[in-house]
Amino acid sequence: MIAETVCSAVSAAGLGIAAVTAYRKRFLRAARIAAYSLVPIGLVLTGVVQWVADTAFSPTAWAGVALLGAAWLIFAGTRAVERRGGGTRKERKAARAARREALAPEASAPSLGQGSRPAARPAPASRATDPADDFSDIEAILKKHGI
Template identity: 80%
Template sequence: MIAETVCSAVAAAGLGIAAVTAYRKRFLMAARIAAYSLVPLGLVMTGVVQWAADTAFSPTAWAGFGVLGGAWLLFAGTRAVERRRGGTRKERKAATEAQPDALAPQASAPSLGPASRATARPQPGPRADSADDFSDIEAILKKHGI
């Protein structure tokens, strides 16, 4: 009974604030305030507030929420353990049976022949003259009058 009264008072106060806001010619804000203030009134009229109040003060409902929380913790805990182990027991067994030996004898032998030192190092090319490096820059600067 008290919850319905509080919700109705909040709705009335909100509509009053919306009227004052509309008087100040802020119609969009007034419409938004009116919409927010009508929500508690609608919840009272549909009976949601009574149901919520009955649920909030019911020890049986709180015990039910506790049982649901415990079930959720069990699900989350088993999932975490399953991830750490790498899947369920059936999945691990199927993976080990389907997978042949991971290492073949030929896999450790090098596929390329021995490398030579001469081909491993790149040969330096002929160096360009340092004056040629700056000639392009000088041309650009002269073009702009610098």
């Protein structure tokens, strides 16, 4: 009963503020205030306020909220353990093997035929140690852009 009275008072005050705002020639703002002020009385008339009030003071409802919270904590806890690598020993071993296969260099190398491995490439020729040669490509890029 008191919740409905409070909501009605809030709606009445909001409509009063909307009227004052409209009197000041701010019609768009007044329309928004009126819309917001009609929400509490609409909730009272639909019965939502009574339902919320009954739920807020019901020990059974709070027990249900506590059970939902406990379920959420269990879900979150099992998810965290799963992310840290939990699970059975077989699952961890299979995951480790899958990771090893994914990182194998043969898997990413192009196929060259049966049983053939590419010969080791010779080491690239080392660049000259002259500092002017080290920046020659940078200078060329700068000159290309007119800098």
